[in-house]
Amino acid sequence: MNTPPLSMYLHVPWCVRKCPYCDFNSHRAEEELPEAAYCEELIKDLKQSLEWVQDRPLQSIFIGGGTPSLFSPAAFEKILSQIEAHIPFSDDIEVTMEANPGTAEQQRFKGYRQAGINRLSIGVQSFGNEQLKALGRIHSAEQAEKAMDMARQAGFDNVNLDLMHGLPQQSVAAAKADLQRAIDLKPEHLSWYQLTIEPNTEYFKRPPQLPIDDDLAEIQWQGQNFLAEHGFAQYEVSAYSRGKQSRHNVNYWQFGDYLGLGAGAHSKITREGQVHRFWKTRLPAHYMDENKHFTAGHEVIEGDQLALEFMMxxxxxxxxxxxxxxxxxxxxxxSAIRGPLEQLETQNLIVLSNGQLQTTELGQRFLNNTIAAFMPD
Structure with a gap:
C-alpha cells in the first residue's frame, strides 16, 4: 500500500499576549515559562505516538504556536535530537519555526540554526505601526526588518514573511506599501492572506471597521499582480514563493500525513486503508498533568467527509x-466525486485534463463556492 509522506507539527502554546484576531490555541505566558517541563512532555508524547509512524522518514517539521521563539535554542535542540533518535529524517528535511519579531534576539537566531532549524517564518503581519498596534502585536515595523536581518546573519537562507491584508481601515495603497516593504527584504517566501474575523476572538466580540468588499477585491487583485511582477509565484491561495515553496504546507494540501505533538496539536494519519484524525488536549496544564492522557479525541474519517477534506x-x-x-x-x-467535478468544470471553476485537476482563476476567487460542491447532503 502506498502510504502518504509524513510530516510533524510541534505546538508551543504560549505568547507574550493574545492578539485580538487570533483563534489558535495560544495562552498568555506567565513570568517564567515551564520550558523544561513542557519539553519533557513533548518527548513522552513523541514516544507514545511512534505506532503511527509506520517506518516512514519525516519530510518536514513545523514548530508553531503561540510563539515558539519564546523557547530557548537548547530546548529545540533537545526536542529535535529526540525526534531524530526515534524517527529517521529525510536527507533534505525542512524544519520550520515560527518567530515573532518582538521576541527576536541575534544569539537566539544563531542558536536555532545550530539546533537544526533551517527555515524561519517571521510573523510580521504589517509594516504599519498603527496597524500593528490595532492588531495587538508587540513589535514595530523596524523590529520586523531587524528580525529579517538577524535571520540572514544567523545563516537562514529560507525565510517566510507572514503578512495580512484587509486590516482595519486599510487602504489599497497601504496594503500595497506593506507588500513593497516585504519584497524589499528579499524573503524566499511570502504568506499573504486576508484578515478574517473568527469566533472566540476579541475582534469577534468587538468587530473593527474593515475595508469594504470592493476595496478588499482591489487589494487582492493589485497585490497578486504586484507580487507576480516581483518574481513571487503564487502556488496556493495565500502562498507565494521565489522558488522555495513550503514543503510542509504542500504536504497538507496534497493530503499527506502529519503527526502532531503538543497541547491542542492535531494529527492526520493513514493506516491499513483508513484515515485517522486525533487531537491532543488543549490546555497546557492538562497536557502536562501526568495523570491525564495526551490524546483528547480520535475519529476515522470516511466517505463524503473524507472526499470533502481532500478537495478542500x-x-x-x-x-x-x-x-x-x-x-x-x-x-x-x-466516481465518488465525478458529479461535482463535472458540474464545476461546466461553471469554469475548475479544468479537467489528462487526469489532472486545476482550479481556475475564477474558482480561486470563489473558492468557498467551489469547495461547497463537495459538501455532504
Whole structure:
C-alpha cells in the first residue's frame, strides 16, 4: 500500500499576549515559562505516538504556536535530537519555526540554526505601526526588518514573511506599501492572506471597521499582480514563493500525513486503508498533568467527509493536481466525486485534463463556492 509522506507539527502554546484576531490555541505566558517541563512532555508524547509512524522518514517539521521563539535554542535542540533518535529524517528535511519579531534576539537566531532549524517564518503581519498596534502585536515595523536581518546573519537562507491584508481601515495603497516593504527584504517566501474575523476572538466580540468588499477585491487583485511582477509565484491561495515553496504546507494540501505533538496539536494519519484524525488536549496544564492522557479525541474519517477534506486542500493549490492522488489518499473511487467535478468544470471553476485537476482563476476567487460542491447532503 502506498502510504502518504509524513510530516510533524510541534505546538508551543504560549505568547507574550493574545492578539485580538487570533483563534489558535495560544495562552498568555506567565513570568517564567515551564520550558523544561513542557519539553519533557513533548518527548513522552513523541514516544507514545511512534505506532503511527509506520517506518516512514519525516519530510518536514513545523514548530508553531503561540510563539515558539519564546523557547530557548537548547530546548529545540533537545526536542529535535529526540525526534531524530526515534524517527529517521529525510536527507533534505525542512524544519520550520515560527518567530515573532518582538521576541527576536541575534544569539537566539544563531542558536536555532545550530539546533537544526533551517527555515524561519517571521510573523510580521504589517509594516504599519498603527496597524500593528490595532492588531495587538508587540513589535514595530523596524523590529520586523531587524528580525529579517538577524535571520540572514544567523545563516537562514529560507525565510517566510507572514503578512495580512484587509486590516482595519486599510487602504489599497497601504496594503500595497506593506507588500513593497516585504519584497524589499528579499524573503524566499511570502504568506499573504486576508484578515478574517473568527469566533472566540476579541475582534469577534468587538468587530473593527474593515475595508469594504470592493476595496478588499482591489487589494487582492493589485497585490497578486504586484507580487507576480516581483518574481513571487503564487502556488496556493495565500502562498507565494521565489522558488522555495513550503514543503510542509504542500504536504497538507496534497493530503499527506502529519503527526502532531503538543497541547491542542492535531494529527492526520493513514493506516491499513483508513484515515485517522486525533487531537491532543488543549490546555497546557492538562497536557502536562501526568495523570491525564495526551490524546483528547480520535475519529476515522470516511466517505463524503473524507472526499470533502481532500478537495478542500487540493483546490487551494493553483497548479494542477493528479486525480490519482484522490484514490491513493482517500481509498475512494474517482466516481465518488465525478458529479461535482463535472458540474464545476461546466461553471469554469475548475479544468479537467489528462487526469489532472486545476482550479481556475475564477474558482480561486470563489473558492468557498467551489469547495461547497463537495459538501455532504
Amino acid at each position: 486542500n487540493a483546490l487551494r493549490l493553483t497548479g494542477s493536481v493528479d486525480l490519482s492522488l484522490f484514490e491513493q489518499r482517500t481509498f475512494l473511487p474517482l
